Amino acid sequence: MAEEKAESASEARQIVPPVDIYETPNEVVLVADMPGITKENLTLDVDNNELTISGTFEERHVGEKKLIDECVYGRYHRTFALSDIIDYGKISAKLDNGVLTVTLPKHERVKPKKIVVETE
Amino acid sequence: MRLTVWDPFRELVREMTALQRAVPRFFRDISPGRCPYPPVELVDKGDSLVVVAGVPGVEKDTIELTVLGDTLTIAGEKKMPAEEGVTYIRHERPHGKFRRLIDLPYSVEQDNITATCKDGILTVILPKAEKVKPRQITVE
Secondary structure: OHHHHHHHHHHOOEEOOOEEEEEOOOEEEEEEEOOOOOHHHEEEEEEOOEEEEEEEEOOOOOOOEEEEEOOOOEEEEEEEEOOOOEOHHHOEEEEEOOEEEEEEEEOHHHOOOOOOOOOO | OOOOOOOHHHHHHHHHHHHHHHOOHHHOOOEOOEOOOOOEEEEEOOOEEEEEEEOOOEOHHHOEEEEEOOEEEEEEEEOOOOOOOOEEEEEOOOOEEEEEEEEOOOOEOHHHOEEEEEOOEEEEEEEEOHHHOOOOOOOO
16 A cells, blocks of 8 residues: 555656735735645745745546546645745745635835925 | 748747647646746546635635536636835735636536635536546446
8 A cells, every 4th residue: 555655756746836926015915726635735834035835636547447637646846936025933824725825024124114294 | 022020939829828738638728938827727626626726815705606518617806905105025825716617527516516725725616417427337
């Protein structure tokens, strides 16, 4: 049984999840498509100015007759370089319907501040 | 006489289209240079066909599944994560309305098809029609 698992892990497709990244005045948001990934097998790592997201969606029909076999299952993995405007301690993430949303708040000092102009 | 620039890709597309017409129906979805969306897996499980499609971020109430004859259609809409007041730095995720037709190699029992959607994965189970199910024949 253990051997079977090892075989399928090494044969797992490597998939680079497509992402949307957008910026607001207060944060940078990263949205990644990771269908089939659940909280239990998702890994988010921040190390040395890099954010790595990974997770594996295991094959369900190993050895069965496949008529179409496109990139549904596999090992999702991608690394991003983080800018130093991001406050690493405040990074948060949520996973919903196969979509991972990582919110990266900017440091206070880089947030735009409105300056009120006093009139006499 | 009008001179047109020779476009090698147009020739290639013409060849590919001719080739596509010659191959079995269920490869129709793969168009040259474009990945059909959503990506699917079609498995023949003997008594049924199973279709697994990757639809992350697609709201369940926008998904339309229909079977007509031997064709399964998966349609839906995937919205952009944010529109107003944001600046996009990178945009790779497909979005918008999609429709994919999958030719089923066997007739299915239309009234017993079930579908579930979880974690962005749509699973459709289509039981094969009685007459196309594999049968064991015993030799006397």
